[in-house]
Amino acid sequence: MLAYITRRSLLLIFVLFGVSVLIFGILMTFSPERRAATYVTSPQQAKDIPRIVQQFGLDDPFYIQYVKWMKEVFKGNLGWSLVASRPVAEAFWNYFPVTLEMNLFAAPIVIIFGIWLGTLSGIHRDTWIDHSTRILAIVGWSLPTFLFALVLLMIFYGYFQIFSPGVLSDHLTMFILDHPDSFRPYTGLYTVDGILNGRLDITLNALSHLVLPVLTYVIVVVALNMRVMRSGMIEELSKEYVITAIAKGADKKTIHIKHARRNALLPVITVAGQSVAYSMEGSVAVEVVYNRHGIGWWLAESAVQLDIPVLMCICLFMAVIFVITNLTLDILYAYIDPRIRLN
Amino acid sequence: MTKLLETVDLVTNFYTYEGVVKALNKVSLVVDHGATFGLVGESGCGKSVTARSIMRIVPEPGRIEDGKVIVYLDEKNQHAGIDLLAQSEAYMESLRGDRISMIFQEPNAALNPTMSIGDQVAESFLFHQKKKLCATALNDLESVTCRTFYPLKRFQQAVYRIAVQRPDALTLNILGRIPILKHWQNRLKNEAKRRAVAIIAKLGLSNPERIVDQYPHNLSGGMKQRIVIAIALACSPVLLIADEATSNLDVTIQAQILELLRGLKQEGISSILLITHDLGVVAETCDRVGVMYAGNLCEVADVKDLFQKPLHPYTRALLDAVPKFSMEDDLKSIDGHVPNLVMPPSGCRFHPRCSHAMAVCREAYPEMTEFGQNHLAACYWAASKYR
Numbered sequence: 001m002l003a004y005i006t007r008r009s010l011l012l013i014f015v016l017f018g019v020s021v022l023i024f025g026i027l028m029t030f031s032p033e034r035r036a037a038t039y040v041t042s043p044q045q046a047k048d049i050p051r052i053v054q055q056f057g058l059d060d061p062f063y064i065q066y067v068k069w070m071k072e073v074f075k076g077n078l079g080w081s082l083v084a085s086r087p088v089a090e091a092f093w094n095y096f097p098v099t100l101e102m103n104l105f106a107a108p109i110v111i112i113f114g115i116w117l118g119t120l121s122g123i124h125r126d127t128w129i130d131h132s133t134r135i136l137a138i139v140g141w142s143l144p145t146f147l148f149a150l151v152l153l154m155i156f157y158g159y160f161q162i163f164s165p166g167v168l169s170d171h172l173t174m175f176i177l178d179h180p181d182s183f184r185p186y187t188g189l190y191t192v193d194g195i196l197n198g199r200l201d202i203t204l205n206a207l208s209h210l211v212l213p214v215l216t217y218v219i220v221v222v223a224l225n226m227r228v229m230r231s232g233m234i235e236e237l238s239k240e241y242v243i244t245a246i247a248k249g250a251d252k253k254t255i256h257i258k259h260a261r262r263n264a265l266l267p268v269i270t271v272a273g274q275s276v277a278y279s280m281e282g283s284v285a286v287e288v289v290y291n292r293h294g295i296g297w298w299l300a301e302s303a304v305q306l307d308i309p310v311l312m313c314i315c316l317f318m319a320v321i322f323v324i325t326n327l328t329l330d331i332l333y334a335y336i337d338p339r340i341r342l343n
Numbered sequence: 344m345t346k347l348l349e350t351v352d353l354v355t356n357f358y359t360y361e362g363v364v365k366a367l368n369k370v371s372l373v374v375d376h377g378a379t380f381g382l383v384g385e386s387g388c389g390k391s392v393t394a395r396s397i398m399r400i401v402p403e404p405g406r407i408e409d410g411k412v413i414v415y416l417d418e419k420n421q422h423a424g425i426d427l428l429a430q431s432e433a434y435m436e437s438l439r440g441d442r443i444s445m446i447f448q449e450p451n452a453a454l455n456p457t458m459s460i461g462d463q464v465a466e467s468f469l470f471h472q473k474k475k476l477c478a479t480a481l482n483d484l485e486s487v488t489c490r491t492f493y494p495l496k497r498f499q500q501a502v503y504r505i506a507v508q509r510p511d512a513l514t515l516n517i518l519g520r521i522p523i524l525k526h527w528q529n530r531l532k533n534e535a536k537r538r539a540v541a542i543i544a545k546l547g548l549s550n551p552e553r554i555v556d557q558y559p560h561n562l563s564g565g566m567k568q569r570i571v572i573a574i575a576l577a578c579s580p581v582l583l584i585a586d587e588a589t590s591n592l593d594v595t596i597q598a599q600i601l602e603l604l605r606g607l608k609q610e611g612i613s614s615i616l617l618i619t620h621d622l623g624v625v626a627e628t629c630d631r632v633g634v635m636y637a638g639n640l641c642e643v644a645d646v647k648d649l650f651q652k653p654l655h656p657y658t659r660a661l662l663d664a665v666p667k668f669s670m671e672d673d674l675k676s677i678d679g680h681v682p683n684l685v686m687p688p689s690g691c692r693f694h695p696r697c698s699h700a701m702a703v704c705r706e707a708y709p710e711m712t713e714f715g716q717n718h719l720a721a722c723y724w725a726a727s728k729y730r
Contacts, residue, residue, distance in 0.1 A: 241453055243447065244447060247400060247440060247444060247447075249439040254466075338558040
């Protein structure tokens with residue numbers, strides 16, 4: 001097991017190398033002048049563009065620029081973010097907790113709720129339970145995320161005046177900025193920091209800001225998990241070993257929970273893991289609509305302003321997340337299915 | 344001979360998109376205590392559906408429409424028959440695997456791939472012999488006297504005492520759900536596992552202690568079929584239904600399994616209902632044979648009578664179609680196909696393929712009539728010729 005994990009972790013290095021070359025190559029398709037121009041803020045500076053290109057070697061061959069960039073990355077310097085107006089590495093740790101916080105709440109709900117609904121739907125096939133969950137799934141899956149987020153925002157914030165967008169209410173944000181000594185950001189997650197600092201009102205406030213983003217994300221992503229679970233359940237329940245179990249005298253609950261569900265979980269693990277990994281990029285639409293300054297929002301802003309170092313950083317981050325998720329999935333597979341051995 | 348199982352005019356239909364498949368058309372058969380009853384016929388003639396109707400495990404969209412399945416579990420009291428079709432599902436759950444059990448055609452599919460062999464076999468004991476297991480566990484607990492005060496043991500003793508008296512008490516149900524306390528069941532599970540090892544050893548598998556911790560994919564087909572049989576025999580049932588149990592195994596293993604079944608029958612299980620399309624297997628193992636065609640039982644006889652003096656034209660054709668060791672003759676087959684049971688032929692369902700078909704065969708279905716000692720057939724032609 002340990003050898004397997006080590007081997008897979010070594011693979012991560014190659015994946016990161018490949019991804020970085022690819023992304024770097026894509027960004028190289030912009031002309032040197034275009035890349036230099038992103039750092040030019042006023043028309044008067046436009047005449048400096050050739051000098052900038054010269055100074056930073058922007059017209060050097062691809063591999064020289066790549067090696068130069070790589071050297072800086074190994075020194076821990078990921079570049080300067082225009083959007084955040086601070087170094088990328090530093091800004092990353094500012095944005096990351098916001099995304100992480102949402103995922104910490106959304107992922108378990110998506111997984112548990114998806115498995116539960118799918119099981120229910122598969123057991124009660126072609127009844128009203130099945131039909132209603134499937135309608136929910138179809139609606140969630142086919143509506144674009146941003147539209148769904150906007151509709152929820154309009155209903156809850158626009159009409160009922162609850163669940164405002166953002167990460168924290170203004171007066172609390174101001175309080176935290178004004179009193180850096182009494183509120184220490186241990187983790188960067190406001191819900192956790194609120195408890196650690198003994199400020200439950202901050203925790204509750206942060207939670208109320210999380211409701212809508214989590215809800216949007218859950219409804220959109222739960223559909224996939226649910227449908228995979230449902231079809232898995234139906235498939236497993238039609239298999240011969242279920243009839244063996246019935247002939248053994250097993251009751252319905254034992255058959256569903258002990259026999260069929262465990263086997264039906266296998267395909268769901270893949271989907272659930274992938275959807276969690278996918279959501280780590282911050283589910284751009286959710287963060288932009290709800291004005292939560294996390295990785296997804298940062299990515300959207302950087303793409304618009306051509307903040308190249310940020311794009312590189314987030315792409316590498318995504319690659320790491322996907323490799324780690326896949327590794328976790330493989331280990332989980334081996335745990336659930338005795339037919340799979342990690343050797 | 345005393346009756347163990349009797350089906351009376353069993354009718355099972357499948358409601359498919361193409362229409363209603365009339366899979367069983369008034370099947371009436373009797374299996375005696377201590378007998379091996381063979382049910383033969385071509386594929387798709389309703390043998391398996393008969394077996395599953397008896398167990399009440401007809402898969403969707405099938406439905407048992409009419410008839411009775413009466414079991415006489417007590418050999419001495421022939422009046423105390425129980426109609427299984429009138430019983431509750433809970434009663435059936437307590438009966439299945441305990442008094443009547445079933446083994447299946449495909450050992451590779453019949454075992455849960457993600458559950459250890461031991462757990463799968465032990466389940467039978469946990470479903471049906473909880474009380475006995477609890478009593479054994481309690482015995483174990485009490486036989487070891489410990490001098491020091493040992494709260495865990497006290498607690499377990501108390502729980503098992505309740506379990507022996509009232510296995511479905513609410514207290515146990517609650518205790519089985521509380522995270523740490525629910526481990527009181529471990530003793531029960533270990534006991535069930537010990538019995539699983541014993542039954543696996545009894546079925547002639549070497550190294551049963553190792554097998555219980557393995558998974559189905561670790562075993563060969565023949566071993567898996569033995570495990571499936573072990574599951575079925577765990578609670579020593581009165582009736583064992585073997586649904587094509589040897590059809591998918593190669594010949595040597597088939598012989599081993601049949602030998603095993605024969606041996607087990609001498610040891611204890613009362614009766615076997617053997618479903619097969621292999622007449623050789625029938626001749627080897629059965630006392631009595633029923634021949635099925637297109638959802639009808641067309642001939643029932645003692646095995647000797649059936650092979651020596653077949654009455655129904657279908658039985659004759661079936662016997663002729665058995666491959667023989669001879670170089671001269673071509674292998675005979677029965678012309679035509681098994682009819683589509685959505686629109687079965689009128690009258691006798693075999694008449695389109697029957698060389699002796701008469702006008703009456705197209706119009707009315709022949710009744711089961713007795714032709715000699717315990718020899719029944721449903722055929723107008725046989726009736727006109729042999730009676």
